[in-house]
Amino acid sequence: MSDPINLLNKRGSTKNYDAPDSSNSVGWTQPQHLRLADDNDPLPLKCGINFAPIDVEYETYGRLNEERSNAILILHALSGDAHVAGWDSKADEYKRPWRKTRPGWWDNMVGPGKAFDTNKYFIICSNVLGSCYGTTGPSSVDPATGKPYGLRFPVVTVGDWVRLQCRLIEHLGIEKLLAVAGGSLGGQQALEWTLAYPERVGSAIILASSTHLSDLGLAFNAVARHAILNDRNFKDGNYYGDEVPDKGLSIARMLGHITYLSEESMEKKFTRKYIRGDKPKFHLGIDFEVEGYLHYQGQAFVERFDANSYLYITKAMDYYDAASWGNGDIDSACKRTKSRFLLVSFSSDWLYTPQQTRELALSLYRAKKPVSYINIQSSYGHDAFLLEGEKLKELITSFLDGGIVKDEDTA
Amino acid sequence: MSDPINLLNKRGSTKNYDAPDSSNSVGWTQPQHLRLADDNDPLPLKCGINFAPIDVEYETYGRLNEERSNAILILHALSGDAHVAGWDSKADEYKRPWRKTRPGWWDNMVGPGKAFDTNKYFIICSNVLGSCYGTTGPSSVDPATGKPYGLRFPVVTVGDWVRLQCRLIEHLGIEKLLAVAGGSLGGQQALEWTLAYPERVGSAIILASSTHLSDLGLAFNAVARHAILNDRNFKDGNYYGDEVPDKGLSIARMLGHITYLSEESMEKKFTRKYIRGDKPKFHLGIDFEVEGYLHYQGQAFVERFDANSYLYITKAMDYYDAASWGNGDIDSACKRTKSRFLLVSFSSDWLYTPQQTRELALSLYRAKKPVSYINIQSSYGHDAFLLEGEKLKELITSFLDGGIVKDEDTA
Numbered sequence: 072m073s074d075p076i077n078l079l080n081k082r083g084s085t086k087n088y089d090a091p092d093s094s095n096s097v098g099w100t101q102p103q104h105l106r107l108a109d110d111n112d113p114l115p116l117k118c119g120i121n122f123a124p125i126d127v128e129y130e131t132y133g134r135l136n137e138e139r140s141n142a143i144l145i146l147h148a149l150s151g152d153a154h155v156a157g158w159d160s161k162a163d164e165y166k167r168p169w170r171k172t173r174p175g176w177w178d179n180m181v182g183p184g185k186a187f188d189t190n191k192y193f194i195i196c197s198n199v200l201g202s203c204y205g206t207t208g209p210s211s212v213d214p215a216t217g218k219p220y221g222l223r224f225p226v227v228t229v230g231d232w233v234r235l236q237c238r239l240i241e242h243l244g245i246e247k248l249l250a251v252a253g254g255s256l257g258g259q260q261a262l263e264w265t266l267a268y269p270e271r272v273g274s275a276i277i278l279a280s281s282t283h284l285s286d287l288g289l290a291f292n293a294v295a296r297h298a299i300l301n302d303r304n305f306k307d308g309n310y311y312g313d314e315v316p317d318k319g320l321s322i323a324r325m326l327g328h329i330t331y332l333s334e335e336s337m338e339k340k341f342t343r344k345y346i347r348g349d350k351p352k353f354h355l356g357i358d359f360e361v362e363g364y365l366h367y368q369g370q371a372f373v374e375r376f377d378a379n380s381y382l383y384i385t386k387a388m389d390y391y392d393a394a395s396w397g398n399g400d401i402d403s404a405c406k407r408t409k410s411r412f413l414l415v416s417f418s419s420d421w422l423y424t425p426q427q428t429r430e431l432a433l434s435l436y437r438a439k440k441p442v443s444y445i446n447i448q449s450s451y452g453h454d455a456f457l458l459e460g461e462k463l464k465e466l467i468t469s470f471l472d473g474g475i476v477k478d479e480d481t482a
Numbered sequence: 483m484s485d486p487i488n489l490l491n492k493r494g495s496t497k498n499y500d501a502p503d504s505s506n507s508v509g510w511t512q513p514q515h516l517r518l519a520d521d522n523d524p525l526p527l528k529c530g531i532n533f534a535p536i537d538v539e540y541e542t543y544g545r546l547n548e549e550r551s552n553a554i555l556i557l558h559a560l561s562g563d564a565h566v567a568g569w570d571s572k573a574d575e576y577k578r579p580w581r582k583t584r585p586g587w588w589d590n591m592v593g594p595g596k597a598f599d600t601n602k603y604f605i606i607c608s609n610v611l612g613s614c615y616g617t618t619g620p621s622s623v624d625p626a627t628g629k630p631y632g633l634r635f636p637v638v639t640v641g642d643w644v645r646l647q648c649r650l651i652e653h654l655g656i657e658k659l660l661a662v663a664g665g666s667l668g669g670q671q672a673l674e675w676t677l678a679y680p681e682r683v684g685s686a687i688i689l690a691s692s693t694h695l696s697d698l699g700l701a702f703n704a705v706a707r708h709a710i711l712n713d714r715n716f717k718d719g720n721y722y723g724d725e726v727p728d729k730g731l732s733i734a735r736m737l738g739h740i741t742y743l744s745e746e747s748m749e750k751k752f753t754r755k756y757i758r759g760d761k762p763k764f765h766l767g768i769d770f771e772v773e774g775y776l777h778y779q780g781q782a783f784v785e786r787f788d789a790n791s792y793l794y795i796t797k798a799m800d801y802y803d804a805a806s807w808g809n810g811d812i813d814s815a816c817k818r819t820k821s822r823f824l825l826v827s828f829s830s831d832w833l834y835t836p837q838q839t840r841e842l843a844l845s846l847y848r849a850k851k852p853v854s855y856i857n858i859q860s861s862y863g864h865d866a867f868l869l870e871g872e873k874l875k876e877l878i879t880s881f882l883d884g885g886i887v888k889d890e891d892t893a
Binding site: 117228283285289293296297301303321325326340342353355357359382390 | 732797
């Protein structure tokens with residue numbers, strides 16, 4: 072095993088990552104592409120449009136066994152991509168320079184010997200429809216016009232994403248997934264899989280997620296979209312090849328980061344510290360560390376994300392309501408599933424609260440489905456599903472090995 | 483007593499207000515103006531500048547008694563003004579049309595027989611320095627240039643505001659205030675009064691407030707200012723007489739409203755209801771009631787507030803830290819005060835949390851000051867200090883009558 076990579080990021084802090092030649096890493100990865108809908112076989116969308124063409128970017132790690140029974144589909148969240156683990160060998164080719172300084176977004180959870188052990192499981196993740204990381208989205212060229220779709224792109228839903236993912240799974244020759252797993256919006260996709268394709272999912276691991284976004288969550292997304300739509304450079308979404316609506320998108324991202332942290336984690340991280348010195352500078356610019364952090368996050372995001380994709384993906388997030396499988400009744404919806412469930416919430420998460428996850432757990436209980444619900448004590452807020460690797464590893468390993476983990480709050 | 487005024491607002495809902503001829507109302511009011519700093523006697527600001535001229539807009543209700551011992555100074559919050567109660571008789575003259583459809587911002591608390599009983603007390607409120615409601619601010623004309631100050635306006639602090647208010651009190655011939663009272667940023671001014679002028683304050687009523695804003699609060703203000711500063715119309719603050727940075731200011735206000743509500747109040751108010759019908763419209767525009775509410779609030783605000791004032795006032799809010807009176811130690815700072823205190827927090831307030839108010843109470847206890855701390859169970863979030871009139875009336879009446887109210891959570 073090689074030494075961990077110790078990378079200095081732009082903000083001057085270091086993080087330890089498993090190097091590509093480490094025995095803990097899936098190593099060098101490369102994105103794969105597949106056309107999953109064309110004019111002869113378009114994807115029927117919830118909005119009523121039959122949409123094509125659709126190309127999907129995905130990655131896989133580990134090996135599919137002969138019985139094709141060890142496949143786990145991982146679902147990414149709002150700003151995520153198919154690059155879950157390891158180091159992207161095509162970062163230069165695809166002009167994704169940020170991937171050169173860090174591994175995939177769940178590298179701490181996916182790899183040899185990790186929670187999602189690539190020595191045992193065949194791991195799949197695909198970028199969602201409407202995103203900007205290789206799967207068809209608003210920045211893709213519309214063959215009908217030869218120009219990027221922009222707002223001519225259809226409004227997509229979590230259900231649409233899952234139906235597209237199902238085509239990928241079929242293409243890979245997998246009839247039934249051993250498990251689906253995701254956090255946040257990824258958790259909602261995992262839930263949707265168990266309801267849309269009950270025969271095709273053995274187990275579901277749903278982290279920091281729920282059946283629907285709260286009104287508070289809707290409110291944040293509304294302000295984020297308002298900021299993008301009103302950016303001077305937005306131009307009805309036709310900004311490609313020109314100045315992009317970076318101000319609006321950075322506001323959206325700053326807001327997002329507020330919701331990913333918790334009051335407690337903010338206080339631990341920043342404690343009203345001034346960026347330089349310990350006194351007000353008596354100006355209207357940035358004084359406090361928390362301001363500097365948010366500005367940095369906003370700026371970094373506009374270098375890697377498309378504003379139109381942010382609009383479409385947050386809309387899918389807003390619209391999702393698992394209860395629609397039961398005509399508005401979640402208990403009834405839950406009767407459809409044939410999966411076993413591991414639900415995990417995090418005590419300080421206020422975007423998808425423990426209470427919301429618990430309500431899903433209770434609906435599954437009432438529907439007599441095997442479900443384990445754990446609320447992990449964590450100060451990390453919503454981000455905990457990415458950061459609490461140690462605690463999650465124990466739970467996920469045990470759950471995938473067939474165990475029902477204990478039912479309530481754990482340390 | 484006349485019937486209450488039943489006004490239909492733009493959003494189609496009605497509210498009951500005491501009509502100007504009601505025996506519960508202070509009636510028709512009019513703003514008063516006073517020059518409180520000129521070149522011979524400028525106001526020394528914390529930033530180091532000696533600033534003049536300063537004109538202040540204020541209102542008073544009730545009568546100052548012969549002993550001049552019944553004066554209560556009310557302090558307003560971020561977007562407030564001197565018009566605390568009653569109906570503005572000068573709304574047309576001063577081009578403040580929004581005041582024609584509603585009384586002052588604390589009309590439910592200030593008037594004959596109300597918590598702040600104008601039959602007994604002489605009530606004063608002045609607009610803060612840097613605001614846009616009659617007191618000198620960035621939209622005022624700089625005599626040196628003949629143009630509005632814009633960003634040439636100096637950065638002001640809560641301490642500056644209180645020093646200016648002290649000049650007003652002196653002008654009114656009041657040596658000692660019976661009480662100071664305010665919620666949110668107004669509560670911080672009340673606290674500052676007790677520390678800056680211990681001899682001049684008998685009692686302090688501090689609602690939904692604390693010694694300093696949390697990192698979470700700093701984060702929201704940072705995004706709000708970022709939105710204003712990056713509005714295409716902002717032009718370094720020189721937008722007067724031209725298109726104003728309404729998009730940025732509306733984003734700031736939408737964010738503000740998120741922090742004034744609570745998850746619970748949002749859920750009660752909106753419950754993911756669609757604006758029309760009960761289905762997604764599959765577009766990128768407004769679908770949910772909570773979105774419509776925030777857009778309305780954002781739009782209404784730009785018609786009545788100045789973006790530069792929003793920058794300056796949120797900066798004052800960020801900078802405020804009562805512990806600076808004790809060189810960073812709040813316990814030590816609290817030893818200065820000679821007031822008695824009523825501190826009230828609201829259980830669902832996440833902008834100034836009950837925990838923060840409680841910490842101030844504990845510091846005052848340790849400094850052996852008479853303090854009553856009450857956490858009111860309320861689902862209204864931070865807005866509760868404006869809405870929980872019934873519960874507050876009982877506490878405030880008892881406190882002003884000299885009683886020490888019970889020490890802990892009340893119903």
